[in-house]
Amino acid sequence: MIKYAQWNVPEGTDPPLLADRKEPTMQASPKAAGQTSSVTVPGIHLEKITVLRAGKVILEDITVSLNEPRIGIIGPNGAGKSTLVRLLNGLVLPNSGTVQVGNFTTARAAKRIRRDVGFVFQNPANQIIMPLVRDDISFGLKNLGLAASERLRKVDQTLEELGIAHLAERESHTLSGGEQQMVALAAVLAMDPRVIIFDEPTTMLDLRNRLRFQKEINGLNQQAIVVTHDLEVLEDFDRVLVVTDGRIGFDGAPGDAVDFYRHWSAQ
Amino acid sequence: MIAAKNDSWLALVPAGAKFAVLLLVSIGLYLVGHWQPLAVALLVSIALLLSAKVALRQLLWPLVSLLVIVGIIWVLLGIQTGWEQGAVAALRLLTLCIFAYTVSLSTTFDQMLELFQKxxxxxxxxxxxxxxxxxxxxxxxxxxxxxxxxxxxxxxxxxxxxxxxxxxxxxxxxxxxxxxxxxxxxxxxxxxxxxxxxxx
Incomplete structure (x- = not known):
């Protein structure tokens, strides 16, 4: 069972630093071996969100709170899944409504929110910025203002934890798809985010790498929000949203959500 | 070529100092007109390269290509201006390239970017x-x-x-x-x- 903590967002106050706040802790149910049992979440709330692009409605009137440790988002192509998760760290700003992460709104503090909300994109090749793996992981830490020695320590630690220390000195373009995805995850994890969003992370991976990556996601100490077409990834998740035609068509347990999606797709 | 992690003494030298020395050495090499001091400079550059603990496997093909180019230059200049003048030009180019390899392979890309930014x-x-x-x-x-x-x-x-x-x-x-x-x-x-x- 999951105990859901409530995140009360004070209105009309300046956002305090995250470090000054007391965090709610989500106690996730024990899952497979290696999975986390305690995940701290900042509390994400979307209120009456509408997103338009070139006059077309991408998302319409979405109100939802995302407070569980593992949340999946599924739905057909073009339904608005990627736009929905891009709202969560301010990569996309809504035309109306608010996105609140902890005490911050993306409209006012997107850069601040990005420190807490990491993002792993579908194509890791385009997410790796620097020519060398070590420098790429260090890139985000530099943006956080960490000193060179601290960056070096953090890079080594993260690569070690993910079991990819041997990739540290490799040139980014020589990595395989699976290695690139692990490096992209390492680059995000090194920044110690509290939420990690994955946008179709397993689409470009073979079965071996998919299983490995799935294990990594399940074992994270952070809240994970995963957009995927890979329904098996969702088996142990706490909650799954089905996005259809710019709306949340279903919101519930993974099994029920997948049943709903299959039924909806067959129509 | 991008430098991998390097723990040689040269890697500890600030990137700015290394590139400044490289600039001075480049100018200096063009002021020398005899092959003997250039041969000594070449030996020094090779010693420096070896002391920089760079991956020689990474250097193999660039060095082979460099030697071919330098060889062609020596032959062409040797025929046109004399073998000694050809040797001076060839040694100068070879020494300069080895110094440059040594500096770039003992300086991480990140350090180079920081230097460039400065x-x-x-x-x-x-x-x-x-x-x-x-x-x-x-x-x-x-x-x-x-x-x-x-x-x-x-x-x-x-x-x-x-x-x-x-x-x-x-x-x-x-x-x-x-x-x-x-x-x-x-x-x-x-x-x-x-x-x-x-x-x-």
Missing amino acids: VASPLKYLGANPAQISLGLALAVRFIPELKRVYLEVREAQFARGLHNNPLAVAVPLVIRSLRIAEETAEALDARGYDSTTTP
């Missing part, structure tokens, strides 16, 4: 942002192999559809895919906390 910092008075220029340089180095891969994919796809040697058929999808990569990379930069307004 050197380019006066440009901010002209309205330019050295941090952005530095990032642009890094992205160019990072994405040249990526664009080459995309180019080969597009060309293969066009060949499969019978469009042989049609530059337009390759250029249009290549540009479109490059723009898509640029868009995704820009998103990734934002997501990873890059602040384009930052100046050194």
